[in-house]
Amino acid sequence: AEKVLKLSHLNKNDPFDNSTGAMATVFKSLVESGTNGTVKVQLFPSGQLGKDAEVLQQVKAGVIQSGIHSTGGFSSVYPLIGALDVPFAFPNISATYKVFDGSFGKKLSGSIESKTGMHVLGFGDSGGFFNFTNSKRPVKTLADFKGLKIRTMGLETHKGLVSSLGGQPAGIAWSEVYTALQTGVADGQMNPVPIIAFAKFNEVQKYLTLSGHLFTPYVWVMNKGFFNGLTASEKDVVAYAARSAITAGRGISRIIEASERGLPALAKDLEVYSLPASEKAKFQAAALPVIKGVIKTKLGAEGEDMMNAYITAIKDATK
Amino acid sequence: MIIVIGMFFGLILVGVPIGYVLGIAGVAGLVQIGGDNFLSMAAQRFFGGLNLFTFMAMPFFILAGEIMNRSGITGRLAEFADALVGYLRGGLAHSNMVASVLFAGMTGAAVSDAAAFGNTLVPAMVKKGYSRPFACAVTAAGSIIGPTIPPSNLMVIYGSLMGVSIAGLFAAGILPGLLICLVCMAVIAALGRHLGLPKSEEGPSLARILTAFRYSFLAILMPVIILGGILSGVVTPTEAAAIAVFYALFVGIVVYRALSVNDIIEMLIRTSRITGIVFLIIASASILGWWMTFMQIPQTIAAWFLSMSDDPNVIIALILGLLLMVGMFMDINAALIILAPVLAPLTLAIGMDPVHAGIMIILALNISLMTPPVGACLFVLSSVTGERIERISKSLIPFLIAEVAILVLIAFWSDLTMFVPRLLGM
Amino acid sequence: MVKASNLRGTMWLFGEKLNWWVERVCVVLVAALVLDVWFGIIARYVLELGLTWTEELARYIMIWAALLAVSCAAHRREHIGLDFLSRLLRPLPRMILQTAIDFLGIAFFVFLCIYGVGMAVDGASQFAMIFGMTMMVPYASVPVAAGLTALQIFIAAIKPVVETEPSEGQSG
Ligand code: NA
Ligand code: NA
Numbered sequence: 001a002e003k004v005l006k007l008s009h010l011n012k013n014d015p016f017d018n019s020t021g022a023m024a025t026v027f028k029s030l031v032e033s034g035t036n037g038t039v040k041v042q043l044f045p046s047g048q049l050g051k052d053a054e055v056l057q058q059v060k061a062g063v064i065q066s067g068i069h070s071t072g073g074f075s076s077v078y079p080l081i082g083a084l085d086v087p088f089a090f091p092n093i094s095a096t097y098k099v100f101d102g103s104f105g106k107k108l109s110g111s112i113e114s115k116t117g118m119h120v121l122g123f124g125d126s127g128g129f130f131n132f133t134n135s136k137r138p139v140k141t142l143a144d145f146k147g148l149k150i151r152t153m154g155l156e157t158h159k160g161l162v163s164s165l166g167g168q169p170a171g172i173a174w175s176e177v178y179t180a181l182q183t184g185v186a187d188g189q190m191n192p193v194p195i196i197a198f199a200k201f202n203e204v205q206k207y208l209t210l211s212g213h214l215f216t217p218y219v220w221v222m223n224k225g226f227f228n229g230l231t232a233s234e235k236d237v238v239a240y241a242a243r244s245a246i247t248a249g250r251g252i253s254r255i256i257e258a259s260e261r262g263l264p265a266l267a268k269d270l271e272v273y274s275l276p277a278s279e280k281a282k283f284q285a286a287a288l289p290v291i292k293g294v295i296k297t298k299l300g301a302e303g304e305d306m307m308n309a310y311i312t313a314i315k316d317a318t319k
Numbered sequence: 320m321i322i323v324i325g326m327f328f329g330l331i332l333v334g335v336p337i338g339y340v341l342g343i344a345g346v347a348g349l350v351q352i353g354g355d356n357f358l359s360m361a362a363q364r365f366f367g368g369l370n371l372f373t374f375m376a377m378p379f380f381i382l383a384g385e386i387m388n389r390s391g392i393t394g395r396l397a398e399f400a401d402a403l404v405g406y407l408r409g410g411l412a413h414s415n416m417v418a419s420v421l422f423a424g425m426t427g428a429a430v431s432d433a434a435a436f437g438n439t440l441v442p443a444m445v446k447k448g449y450s451r452p453f454a455c456a457v458t459a460a461g462s463i464i465g466p467t468i469p470p471s472n473l474m475v476i477y478g479s480l481m482g483v484s485i486a487g488l489f490a491a492g493i494l495p496g497l498l499i500c501l502v503c504m505a506v507i508a509a510l511g512r513h514l515g516l517p518k519s520e521e522g523p524s525l526a527r528i529l530t531a532f533r534y535s536f537l538a539i540l541m542p543v544i545i546l547g548g549i550l551s552g553v554v555t556p557t558e559a560a561a562i563a564v565f566y567a568l569f570v571g572i573v574v575y576r577a578l579s580v581n582d583i584i585e586m587l588i589r590t591s592r593i594t595g596i597v598f599l600i601i602a603s604a605s606i607l608g609w610w611m612t613f614m615q616i617p618q619t620i621a622a623w624f625l626s627m628s629d630d631p632n633v634i635i636a637l638i639l640g641l642l643l644m645v646g647m648f649m650d651i652n653a654a655l656i657i658l659a660p661v662l663a664p665l666t667l668a669i670g671m672d673p674v675h676a677g678i679m680i681i682l683a684l685n686i687s688l689m690t691p692p693v694g695a696c697l698f699v700l701s702s703v704t705g706e707r708i709e710r711i712s713k714s715l716i717p718f719l720i721a722e723v724a725i726l727v728l729i730a731f732w733s734d735l736t737m738f739v740p741r742l743l744g745m
Numbered sequence: 746m747v748k749a750s751n752l753r754g755t756m757w758l759f760g761e762k763l764n765w766w767v768e769r770v771c772v773v774l775v776a777a778l779v780l781d782v783w784f785g786i787i788a789r790y791v792l793e794l795g796l797t798w799t800e801e802l803a804r805y806i807m808i809w810a811a812l813l814a815v816s817c818a819a820h821r822r823e824h825i826g827l828d829f830l831s832r833l834l835r836p837l838p839r840m841i842l843q844t845a846i847d848f849l850g851i852a853f854f855v856f857l858c859i860y861g862v863g864m865a866v867d868g869a870s871q872f873a874m875i876f877g878m879t880m881m882v883p884y885a886s887v888p889v890a891a892g893l894t895a896l897q898i899f900i901a902a903i904k905p906v907v908e909t910e911p912s913e914g915q916s917g
């Protein structure tokens with residue numbers, strides 16, 4: 001009989017609009033054509049089926065078959081993902097592809113599979129590096145950051161990062177961030193460029209600092225039982241379809257960044273400043289020891305091991 | 320699908336509590352899909368449906384209303400309003416509408432507005448001789464002004480989902496929000512004599528207004544403080560509801576010395592019970608809503624509806640008809656996420672500005688919260704006031720007609736919506 | 746006043762007592778909710794402490810309080826529905842209808858309780874962002890509240906004194 005693969009992702013289905021939209025549509029097209037329709041892919045965009053952490057449970061339970069998740073949501077079943085929150089770890093975006101497609105990606109997938117019982121299809125691009133925006137002042141040096149109220153998720157590593165740089169982390173529900181930034185409940189926030197553009201934060205912020213302080217991939221998982229129930233050739237198709245989809249997601253992220261809808265659009269409303277390497281080093285000096293400490297205490301030896309493997313992989317990738 | 324929908328209406332009509340019906344119909348849908356893992360979705364959605372910070376404004380506004388009532392703040396506010404406009408027939412009903420406009424700056428959701436006013440102005444109006452169903456109807460009608468004038472939760476969702484300027488939507492909501500207020504006041508004025516709305520004997524007098532102003536000064540200060548808290552960036556709109564609780568408690572305990580510990584315990588019990596009644600409905604609706612999403616029912620119905628015609632006018636009418644029903648089956652935040660990507664491209668294709676289309680879609684969804692027999696604003700009002708849904712619905716009919724007429728006007732006359740955004744150069 | 750001379754009377758008194766306690770728990774929870782949100786505002790605006798847990802904690806307290814209160818409202822038969830049909834009926838058919846409605850309600854909440862236990866157990870391996878807490882703590886609100894509600898609907902259904910007439914515009 002025909003197998004139905006229900007895939008949940010976080011944004012609109014439009015492949016030209018965002019990276020998960022591109023991943024999902026490319027995957028659907030390749031799987032359906034590659035299996036001659038023995039596997040049908042049905043897409044659930046925009047987190048329609050629930051919060052990220054809840055949809056993960058649906059994948060685990062086999063209610064749906066696959067999901068593309070943010071690291072924030074994924075930390076609910078796999079807290080070790082926090083080990084990726086090493087600040088200012090990557091010198092450039094190209095290195096992220098190598099790290100997550102290479103041996104580190106395999107190690108991480110293996111760990112996820114053994115801890116959560118879900119099959120990992122790969123790690124997608126969530127829109128590049130995290131950057132800071134704020135409404136108070138241009139942040140060009142570490143001193144400029146001092147005292148800024150920055151909205152973050154409740155993740156210890158994100159909070160720790162903001163406070164280690166001298167800012168004040170503020171917990172505000174995602175649904176209220178726009179209004180909170182507009183009225184000044186928080187001075188700023190941190191997110192990748194496509195998300196800043198998508199959430200329209202450029203309307204309520206003045207300064208964008210391209211700090212590139214974090215990289216958080218999308219984690220793409222599949223229900224193990226479903227994956228094991230595929231024929232060998234279907235498994236092959238799913239694997240290459242996912243790889244291509246991830247490549248497409250990366251591509252559209254870079255295109256959005258470069259096009260009318262990314263940085264050029266943000267630059268109309270925001271004063272954009274890119275932190276030079278020398279200044280980044282100062283930011284990193286302030287944040288890295290603190291975050292390493294957080295990862296050690298919160299995630300234990302396993303977390304530390306994963307973090308060290310990550311740092312080594314990044315070094316190797318940029319040699 | 321037919322079974323689930325039949326069950327839904329059947330159970331509602333025989334009088335099963337709505338909070339049970341939504342859950343039972345949802346579970347029936349899950350049973351139909353089959354499998355233990357699907358049944359377990361009922362518990363997940365029941366919890367997940369409530370797991371949203373913005374819902375918190377509701378219990379806080381209910382509690383603030385309780386405190387305001389018992390400490391006399393509501394009474395004093397009503398006295399002031401009575402001194403200002405009581406000599407007009409239906410004066411308090413008019414001031415309820417105007418208050419909704421002022422309150423709009425403090426809330427982003429219609430249900431918060433219904434909770435706050437249902438618990439304060441409805442009893443105050445009843446005290447002055449209004450019938451309770453009518454007072455509830457006025458409050459329900461006014462509650463959609465809150466999410467039309469910024470800030471607005473739905474506008475934030477729509478803007479980020481569809482790539483439309485949120486600032487533009489906020490600006491575009493202002494005129495329609497004011498128009499709803501004016502038209503509803505016209506309805507009150509037109510029905511006033513027919514319904515025998517109260518009118519005080521005393522004429523307007525500056526002395527009386529000044530006395531009432533002094534007497535109710537701290538009460539009048541309350542909205543100023545809350546709005547100030549939001550605009551100056553101290554609190555988010557949801558947190559502002561907690562500030563309302565703080566201020567009401569402060570005035571009630573320290574200044575008016577009107578509250579005992581027992582009063583406070585009773586108010587907290589009543590707040591949790593009303594919240595429980597409303598939240599059961601939200602939680603159960605989330606089960607049914609998930610089933611509908613999983614089966615892709617809203618999209619299927621929308622596609623079927625919209626395949627019926629190419630005529631732009633008919634398409635708009637069909638979109639509005641669809642949206643006005645949605646509030647019966649699911650939470651409108653969830654509905655917006657599912658339907659906006661289906662409907663917005665159509666509005667674009669027939670040449671509507673995205674901001675204009677967004678305002679139309681959002682207003683229609685908000686009105687669906689009070690179309691009988693099923694709608695969250697009706698339930699909130701019914702549970703805070705104890706009035707029956709049937710009677711509120713009946714009193715609501717003229718307002719509902721007026722608001723649907725405004726919706727149609729907004730849909731077909733884009734300048735009404737686009738005037739302010741254009742003025743601001745957006 | 747209800748006499749506790751038979752089983753139904755005893756059950757009813759038990760239901761009253763249980764409800765009294767659940768209401769007190771709700772009082773504590775709602776008070777905690779208010780204090781949590783106030784503290785969050787003060788911590789951010791005045792003390793500048795940089796906390797992010799108050800928002801998440803508030804959600805969980807709110808859900809616990811509201812769901813527990815579902816049983817209180819069931820105890821008092823306050824859950825709202827359309828009652829025009831039962832108003833048209835004579836006492837006997839009305840009683841039968843009411844019993845059928847109660848039965849449906851009990852079935853739904855027992856179902857929710859059973860699957861809620863499963864969810865709470867699964868929650869032990871899911872983590873909230875605050876305090877390293879597992880999701881079992883918030884998830885447990887569903888089975889506990891559903892169980893209490895089923896019980897209170899049952900107790901209200903067998904309440905000894907015939908008092909099931911829907912009252913005109915009741916309020917608490
Ligand atoms: Na508003
Ligand atoms: Na409705």
